[in-house]
Amino acid sequence: QVQLQESGPGLVKPSETLSLTCAVSGYSISSGYYWSWIRQPPGGGLEWIGSIYHNGGTYYSPSLESRVTMSVDTSKNQFSVKLSSVTAADTSVYYCASHAGYYLYWGQGTLVTVSS
Amino acid sequence: EIVMTQSPATLSVSPGETATLSCRASQSVSTNLAWYQQKPGQAPRLLISGASSRATGIPPRFSGSGSGTEFTLTISSLQSEDFAVYYCQQHNNWPHTFGQGTKLDIK
Numbered sequence: 660q661v662q663l664q665e666s667g668p669g670l671v672k673p674s675e676t677l678s679l680t681c682a683v684s685g686y687s688i689s690s691g692y693y694w695s696w697i698r699q700p701p702g703g704g705l706e707w708i709g710s711i712y713h714n715g716g717t718y719y720s721p722s723l724e725s726r727v728t729m730s731v732d733t734s735k736n737q738f739s740v741k742l743s744s745v746t747a748a749d750t751s752v753y754y755c756a757s758h759a760g761y762y763l764y765w766g767q768g769t770l771v772t773v774s775s
Numbered sequence: 776e777i778v779m780t781q782s783p784a785t786l787s788v789s790p791g792e793t794a795t796l797s798c799r800a801s802q803s804v805s806t807n808l809a810w811y812q813q814k815p816g817q818a819p820r821l822l823i824s825g826a827s828s829r830a831t832g833i834p835p836r837f838s839g840s841g842s843g844t845e846f847t848l849t850i851s852s853l854q855s856e857d858f859a860v861y862y863c864q865q866h867n868n869w870p871h872t873f874g875q876g877t878k879l880d881i882k
Contacts, residue, residue, distance in 0.1 A: 695871075705811075705819065705862055705873040718869045721776060754818055760866035761809035763830070765818035 661686040663755050663766035671749075671773050677742040681755030681766060688731060689713045693758050694738045696729065698751035699768075706751075710758070711738055745773045777801050777865050781874035787882040790853050796877045798846040798863035807867035810839055810848045813876075814859045822861075823848065850879075 667679035681694070688694060696708040709719040711729040719727050723742070731738040742749060752768040778801040788794045798808070806826035811819035821830045823839035826846060836851045850857055858881050863874040 704875045705864075707871045707873065710871070720870050756818075758866070758871075760807060761821055761824040762811070762819070762864070763821050763824075765820075768818055 661757060661764040663757065663764055665753060665755050665766045665769040667753075667769060667771070669770060669772060671745055671771060672775050673746055673773055674744055677745050677749065677771055677773070678739065679753055679755075679769065679771070680737055680739045682735075682737045683757070684736070686757075687733075688736050688738065689733045691759075693718075694731065695756050695758055695762065696740045697754045697756055697762070699754070700748075700751045703751075708740065708742075708753075747773050749773050776870055777804060777868055777872050779863055779865055779872050779874035781861075781863060781877045783877060784875070785878045785880060787880045788853055789882045790855060792853055794850045794853055794857075794879055796848040796850075796861055796879070798841075798848070798874050800844045800846075800865055803843045804865040804867035806842045807865055808839075808841070808846050809864045809866065810837075811862045811864065812857075812859050813862065819862060853879075855881075 662684045664682045671677045693710040695710040711717045726743045728741045750773045754768045755766045756762040757764045780799045782797045808826045810823040813819040827839045838849045860876045860878050862876050
């Protein structure tokens, strides 16, 4: 069974860079699927951030593209996201997920708060 | 970017009855449409892919229909555990986009 687990700081200062990692177990990232990040502000809906393939190919949300970088580490079977120049509007629960179009496997989510 | 619009925002239905949720795409997404259920404090759970195919373990009271720009999720014989927020999502085009959600309330 595929399992995903997010990790990273729960508090980030404004203007700094948010960095999260998703560890994948039960499946090799190199075998396929896209690996994605999705976020959800408190009380809000789901916002797709971006997706990365095992070969490093990426797709980013146009609204975040200038601030987002995703990477994959097949040796550690994990993938990561960096979001630069964060503001309070970036406070959200961040989920990692795998998809073949539809999002079948999700991490439990991690709350990241942007505050000084 | 394809905009997904769900209606209504909130739907109040009594247990045992049928709920009908709608999702409209700003342009055709063929049948590249998925539905998710989310309960408080939990990650979303895939219910339907390909507009009408139930995911593994999803009971048959959940059904999806539609193609192109108009989609429907029908939940029959509502159980207490079905009251949650439901999202549609298109994956026909990048960027993938979600609807704003429909909250299904107990009437």
